[in-house]
Amino acid sequence: MSEKKFSKKHEWVSLDGDVATVGITKHATEMLGDIVFVEVPDAGKAVEKEGQAAVVESTKAASDVYSPISGEITEGNKAIADDPGSVNSDPEGASWFFKLKIKDKGEYDSLMSKDEYDKFCKENPS
Amino acid sequence: MEVQKTALYNYHKNLGAKFVPFAGYEMPIQYKDGIVKEHISTRTHAGFFDVSHMGQFFLEGDETLIESLEKIIPADLKNLKVNHSKYSFLLNNEGGIIDDLIITRTEKGFCTILNAACKENDIKQISQFLNKDHKHLLNNDLSLIALQGPKSVEILEELIPGVANLKFMTGSNFEYEGEKLYVTRSGYTGEDGFEISISNIKVEKLIDNLISNEVKPIGLGARDTLRLEAGLCLYGHDLNEKINPVEANLKWAIAKKRKEAGGFNGWEKIKNLLANGSEKIRVGIKPDGKVIARENTKIFSSDNNEIGFVTSGTFGPSVNAPVAMGYVKSEFSKIGTSIQLEVRGKKYGGKISELPFYKKSYVK
Numbered sequence: 312m313s314e315k316k317f318s319k320k321h322e323w324v325s326l327d328g329d330v331a332t333v334g335i336t337k338h339a340t341e342m343l344g345d346i347v348f349v350e351v352p353d354a355g356k357a358v359e360k361e362g363q364a365a366v367v368e369s370t371k372a373a374s375d376v377y378s379p380i381s382g383e384i385t386e387g388n389k390a391i392a393d394d395p396g397s398v399n400s401d402p403e404g405a406s407w408f409f410k411l412k413i414k415d416k417g418e419y420d421s422l423m424s425k426d427e428y429d430k431f432c433k434e435n436p437s
Numbered sequence: 438m439e440v441q442k443t444a445l446y447n448y449h450k451n452l453g454a455k456f457v458p459f460a461g462y463e464m465p466i467q468y469k470d471g472i473v474k475e476h477i478s479t480r481t482h483a484g485f486f487d488v489s490h491m492g493q494f495f496l497e498g499d500e501t502l503i504e505s506l507e508k509i510i511p512a513d514l515k516n517l518k519v520n521h522s523k524y525s526f527l528l529n530n531e532g533g534i535i536d537d538l539i540i541t542r543t544e545k546g547f548c549t550i551l552n553a554a555c556k557e558n559d560i561k562q563i564s565q566f567l568n569k570d571h572k573h574l575l576n577n578d579l580s581l582i583a584l585q586g587p588k589s590v591e592i593l594e595e596l597i598p599g600v601a602n603l604k605f606m607t608g609s610n611f612e613y614e615g616e617k618l619y620v621t622r623s624g625y626t627g628e629d630g631f632e633i634s635i636s637n638i639k640v641e642k643l644i645d646n647l648i649s650n651e652v653k654p655i656g657l658g659a660r661d662t663l664r665l666e667a668g669l670c671l672y673g674h675d676l677n678e679k680i681n682p683v684e685a686n687l688k689w690a691i692a693k694k695r696k697e698a699g700g701f702n703g704w705e706k707i708k709n710l711l712a713n714g715s716e717k718i719r720v721g722i723k724p725d726g727k728v729i730a731r732e733n734t735k736i737f738s739s740d741n742n743e744i745g746f747v748t749s750g751t752f753g754p755s756v757n758a759p760v761a762m763g764y765v766k767s768e769f770s771k772i773g774t775s776i777q778l779e780v781r782g783k784k785y786g787g788k789i790s791e792l793p794f795y796k797k798s799y800v801k
Contacts, residue, residue, distance in 0.1 A: 344471050344472055344658075345471050345474075345754075347473075347729065347759075348729050348759070350728075368752075369472075370472040370473060370658060370662060370751060370752055370754075371466070372731075373729070373731065373781075392727070395727065
């Protein structure tokens with residue numbers, strides 16, 4: 312598994328061959344608060360880079376989760392749909408959102424490293 | 438308009454509050470624990486809420502004050518005993534709800550607790566019916582603290598002896614730290630609890646004492662999930678000027694005597710609705726799955742006709758499921774009726790549900 316890369320919309324991506332795993336960052340869960348609903352995409356769905364791919368809702372509001380990378384969904388994580396609260400406890404581990412077969416590794420390479428992402432969050436507090 | 442702050446603003450900040458603009462005020466939406474934990478600790482222990490943004494509007498006058506107020510408020514104010522409170526509303530000429538409120542009889546008149554977003558207009562509307570002998574004051578020198586939850590009574594009795602004797606929807610004057618304050622046994626969470634009207638100068642001291650009794654600060658986020666589980670309306674969402682008390686399923690709040698005798702704004706219309714029913718009515722809604730049907734979600738019948746809309750919807754931490762309220766055509770309002778909720782373009786099943794979603798018994 313490759314190192315995690317990060318998007319400005321607070322998703323993380325790791326890469327295993329040409330299959331990427333996508334989730335939302337710890338920072339994102341802290342901004343959202345208690346997560347009470349998750350909708351993940353079905354296998355076979357095509358997603359574009361920065362296209363809407365999943366939904367996450369906290370007690371406060373609903374937010375879209377975007378795919379930081381283009382490809383075809385191979386699996387949505389049903390476990391987090393059944394237990395949305397698990398996203399708060401392990402957002403960057405077991406509570407990934409979806410896996411997809413990517414088309415262009417360049418999209419992955421262009422994302423931020425962990426250090427760059429931490430810096431980005433500090434400079435863009437919300 | 439300049440953003441307003443309550444006397445406890447800095448106190449909230451030090452407690453780690455996240456603020457949001459609400460009705461012209463910077464108010465805490467949550468603290469460090471987050472909405473779900475705040476909600477649960479209110480239901481299992483006790484929590485305090487700064488509701489000082491709400492208007493504490495005092496009216497004084499002779500017998501004619503009652504006649505004046507009864508023109509816009511459909512409660513039986515004549516027979517309301519001193520220190521007793523009623524949930525009621527201000528009505529416009531069409532019977533629409535200008536605001537919902539709690540009115541308490543005081544020694545010299547009445548005190549009403551008004552929604553922050555409505556208070557300026559409320560005072561204008563009420564004033565139309567007052568005469569020169571009626572005095573009124575929106576008291577901004579007072580804070581209002583709600584203490585809610587099963588442990589509220591034992592905690593507050595320690596600080597303010599005597600409050601344990603209050604019955605639900607009654608109040609009294611008490612002494613605290615050498616100063617007079619007014620406490621009612623009431624609230625808006627479905628829990629036992631109190632609302633404490635206290636000077637801005639003494640409020641921090643009271644909160645210090647509550648916190649040292651392990652009372653958690655609760656923000657507007659949990660206030661919303663608590664009141665929705667309790668089936669209580671939020672003005673501006675579940676109620677507005679175009680909705681009347683019959684549609685809002687609040688006809689119980691119109692005094693029996695007033696239903697018959699009338700003499701208040703919109704009575705003709707309301708009398709007719711009481712006799713014949715309204716076209717739409719407020720109901721509780723439970724989505725079948727985990728999907729949250731938020732405000733403005735369209736409601737469809739099982740055969741795909743649009744029948745209404747959601748006015749409040751969230752995840753109910755104590756119910757451990759999504760809950761909502763909304764308006765449907767009256768023929769679909771029977772408890773258990775299957776409906777569909779359109780969320781993000783997809784239809785999800787749900788049912789008309791009994792209100793409240795969460796039930797506790799008040800101290801009577």
